[in-house]
Amino acid sequence: MPENASALQLVLSGDPALYAIVRLSLFVSLSAAILAALIGVPFGALIALTRFRGREGVIVTLNALMGLPPVVVGLAVFLLLSRSGPLGSWGILFTPQAMIIAQTILIAPIIAALSRQTLEDLWLEYRDELAAMDVGPLGRIATLIWDARFSLVTTLLAGFGRAAAEVGAVIIVGGNIDGFTRTMTTAIALETSKGDLPLAIGLGMVLLTIVLIVNALAWGTRGLGQRFAG
Amino acid sequence: MRAPVSELPINLEDVSVTAGAVTVLDRISLTIASGAPTALIGPNGSGKTTLLRLAMGLIEPTRGRVSWGGVEHTPPVRRALMFQRPVMLHRSTAGNLRYALAAAGVSRDARGTRCEELLALVGLSGLGERPARKLSGGEQQRLALARALAKGPAVLFLDEPTASLDPAATKAVEDVIGAVTALGIKVVIATHDLGQARRLAGEVVLLHRGRVAEIAPAEKFFSNPKTNEARRFVAGELLV
16 A cells, blocks of 8 residues: 555654654653652552551552543543643643643553552562561562562553553643644544545554564563562 | 570460460460570461461460560560561572661671671572572572571571471571571471471470470470370371
8 A cells, every 4th residue: 555655654764743743752651651650659559568448449449540531531631721720820731741741640540550469469478578577667668669670660661551552631631733742642643534644654653663662671571570580 | 696685585474366266376374595496396286386476576465475585565676587488589599688688787888798698607608699589499498597597686486497398408407507506596496397306406395276285305305295295296196
């Protein structure tokens, strides 16, 4: 198909418009993944190690939030950041910052829920040993996060993958502005509707490649963990 | 490495531990003093592991009191426990030891030297960089022993340290226990291996159904057991 050939040409020729979109997409999704990890991993660890009334309810809610619809998150962040919203004075609606906030909200529950499960499994293994070594609460959390680091990297990559692939939230809070808030997914949706298939297919190829690399990294990380940490 | 006054003797006075409707330990009174190793023996389910955890300070008695050097509720700063199935951290052999040394408050500068000393003591020199979970069962037991020794304990509790090990690995672990005893560390070992109790212990405590059935110096216990339970256990007839 001629569209496929043109798409490949766009990718291989380093088309500036295409790679600007890729750069912005990576910036937004990576930033969101890092922020969500900073929130989600400690939160997951806290739930894994503590017992309190209503804990089961928190876990069920957290697990349910993994399926949060991106458009709902986009709508909520839109209402928060719109001029008449509570955070309207920030003036960041239709900017990459708004897109990062939306994606962070979207993937933080995923990272928190998966981290909680990983860390709780490890905690059940380590609990007696750490108690016998008289390790304090903060030391326990730090130990679990460090020793589960290879599994947690996989969790972070899962969060990043979800952020990079979603379109609903970023299109609502970013507005899909050319050269400013246009990401791979929003561009694919737009270019397809316009009938510009080469650019849409080119972006699709890059997106698929990124997803493949992310999965290869996750696989490699687990392998490294097995080799060096046992 | 001598046991300080603050840890020994360990006194259990009229101690019971219950779990739900089950009485695991039933009104036990026992003194663990410094000296040769004390062996806690008895059939499975007699309460050996619970007694070790209690003497370590990991669990509270349901009734009665436990004191270390006359003081109750002291943190287990110089007490260490090796579990029956020790869990290796997801780190190298030396990494496991360095972690235990850090948890014991050993300064970063001193950890390297101390780590080498402990690895040599348990016969694992040269295996420091190997992932701990890839060591053999016997090597893991010896690493767990080294890890327990990292805090420089005055009392070392061992819960079935050679269960499921072959004779060669058992001997290697027992040699380390001998070396630890020679350092002046009080060893309290739970075992149902009578041969091991004979080889290692200076004093034997027989537990049966959560109660102390007999306490005696090891030689007397094996040559002239006083109670019916002790006679049956030595004869291999006391199974539950």
